[in-house]
Amino acid sequence: MMKRTIEIREEGVPEAFAVVRKSWEEGGVRFLSWSFRAERETVFPPVRIHITVPARGIHYRWTPKLHLIKALNSDWFENLYETSGFTGAPVECLIAQDNRNCAVIALSDTLHTIGMKSIPVEETAQYDVEIALFDREAYRGMEYSVTVRVDTRPLPYYKALADTAKWWETIPGNEPAVVPEAAREIMYSTWYSYHQNVDEKTLFAQAELAKELGCSSLLLDDGWQTEDTGRGYAYCGDWKPAPSKFPDMAGFVKRMHDIGMGVIPWYSVPFIGERSENFQRFKDMLIDPDAEREWHVLDPRYPEVREFLIGIYEKALLDWDLDGFKLDFVDEFVVTPFSGREEDDRRDCTSFTEAADRLMKDCMARLKSHKADIMLEFRQTYNGPRMRSFGNIFRAVDC
Structure with missing residues (x-):
């Protein structure tokens, strides 16, 4: 050889x-x-x-x-x-x-x-x-x-x-997160059957059938937070249940728990849509303001952005007694030509990746302080060694 x-x-x-x-x-x-x-x-x-x-x-x-x-x-x-x-x-x-x-x-x-x-x-x-x-x-x-x-x-x-x-x-910062036993069980994803056309009555019926087949949790994908079903992320950023689909999210989660099913809702972490109520608040804290689409990527170098995102997940966890989160599109936290274009005194970090890392560390610490065995699902392409210290479920691309 x-x-x-x-x-x-x-x-x-x-x-x-x-x-x-x-x-x-x-x-x-x-x-x-x-x-x-x-x-x-x-x-x-x-x-x-x-x-x-x-x-x-x-x-x-x-x-x-x-x-x-x-x-x-x-x-x-x-x-x-x-x-x-x-x-x-x-x-x-x-x-x-x-x-x-x-x-x-x-x-x-x-x-x-x-x-x-x-x-x-x-x-x-x-x-x-x-x-x-x-x-x-x-x-x-x-x-x-x-x-x-x-x-x-x-x-x-x-x-x-x-x-x-x-x-x-073995390198500090890459230590894999603890994986709870529930994260190793079979899960039912709403995306492949219903896409954005989800509602609590339909999904509860599916959950009862899925439970009989051995599923232990429901991955509640995109659609629960908007009345719109036209794809895209223009309405992301407010993260309130769509009234016609989930009039009582806490009640839905409790009913799911009663039949032994966990609930893990989807969030597109970095996206904020131009049609969301929060867009005006953050429209000058973006890394891609020139993007020719109706949604943009928030800049984690602003402490206000980090606290906003962490607060959304923390409130949902406490208000609805969730079992975890599907945190999507984290791989959109990448450097763009705009990222270093100008200085801003409102930022407390100069490095974009270090700020995103701080966001994830603070977010995981806050969520795990309330629920130590919380499940956090990531996917490709954000499945590298650094991300294993945060997430404990990894999905290999869309099926």
Whole structure:
């Protein structure tokens, strides 16, 4: 079996920065670390780290956001894979034709926005993995450290990825949330049968049938909070039960509990629609104000935004005695060109990803202070190591 040697190259490291580089090996896996330090607080300039491995035997490429097509890209295609704590995970996997691992390259920084790009270099018969730091989102501070894990062991690629996931679990901030037993039971989702056409009478009848089939909870999806059934999210932001559908949400939840069924309603966390009552309050606290649609993404760098969102879930939990939340579209908390366009004294965070992380941490703490075994469902693409510290149910895309 060919032993894969790796090469490392850096671009853009400022001469004024103190840089400490380390390299070591554990169990056949190579680790490379960089620690950058500036003399004073500053905005770090873009830095690129290149890790090159022999291209021999590589037939496929995989990332957590690749979806269906694992084909290799040429260098003239769009190859950028962008990851943060709220979408994907900082890892690229290069795979042999027989599903053996050729190289899994993963980063310890699972929070900040990082660009990764893996392309073949035809002239040298190598594969170049580029890691872009401090590029898409500005990083302000005095120091920054990152470790890169390079696994070229000829294991089944899924085993190499599983070992990567176990490594992430050892990094502070990535500790997986406790999973209550109810989260492991079969659940009935209203979306696939009813979409937005839901009401308490119909769903209670379905819940009785679902209970007989072994379901233990109802995932009450989109539609409970609006009279509109035209799809889209223009009415998101108020989160009040639609009177014609759920005139007594607390009563509905109690009836469900009486037959042994939990209730987990859907919320589109970052969205606020232009047709909601709350839109005027937050219309200048958005990261995508120029979006050509009737809904936008709230900016978590504002403490008012974070408290607004946390308060909505906390009130619903207490008023209706819910069993959990399906928190959707968290992967919309990503950096946009508008995110860093201007300063605003009302913000208490400069980093967008750090603010979103603070929102999720504070939200989970508040909800679990009321109900320790609360269920929280996430889905792709926000299913990376950082999100596992918050959610305890993960759904693999829409079925």
